[in-house]
Amino acid sequence: AQKVTQAQTEISVVEKEDVTLDCVYETRDTTYYLFWYKQPPSGELVFLIRRNSFDEQNEISGRYSWNFQKSTSSFNFTITASQVVDSAVYFCALRDRDDKIIFGKGTRLHILP
């Protein structure tokens, strides 16, 4: 079965600290896509990154970086030098062979000033 697990339900860090959000997925598909979305208090899901299963290269975008490891079925997200504006709920998601998006339960991140 397809499944996405975000074991951390809630994390609090002090501003400027680095924080890593974990994501572990399960799928039988050999071709799949992984996503991270950010949901601020306004409710809208904001797309952050898409990664396909054939591309294990890690990616960095400003203060954000993603570590994709097929061997451990993980797709972790790190925010460097966190800021208060990073406070949100972050969702990891998997697109299955039927093109449905399966979301994890989300990690609520609090960045304390």
Added chain:
Amino acid sequence: KAGVTQTPRYLIKTRGQQVTLSCSPISGHRSVSWYQQTPGQGLQFLFEYFSETQRNKGNFPGRFSGRQFSNSRSEMNVSTLELGDSALYLCASSHGRLAEKETRYFGPGTRLLVL
């Protein structure tokens, strides 16, 4: 380019009533999918429409239905509302080509409260 728009943003209904939510996708996008978000169940896929046809469906009862118009706008209908239908309903649009670089872009959601 305008993003995904959803109307209304907030809605209060009573049990037994029905409700219709609307979603306008990003210009040029032909696929619209709907998700329900609740604190207990998280984000769950409802259904997806492409070119006026339902292409995918989640595990929701028949009270939940949808449709898509020729201009790609989509509506979602919930009949005989139950308290448990209180949720944030999110709509997402994409090109719909099922291609490698497919990404869904979400709207701000409609927050439905059933009393």
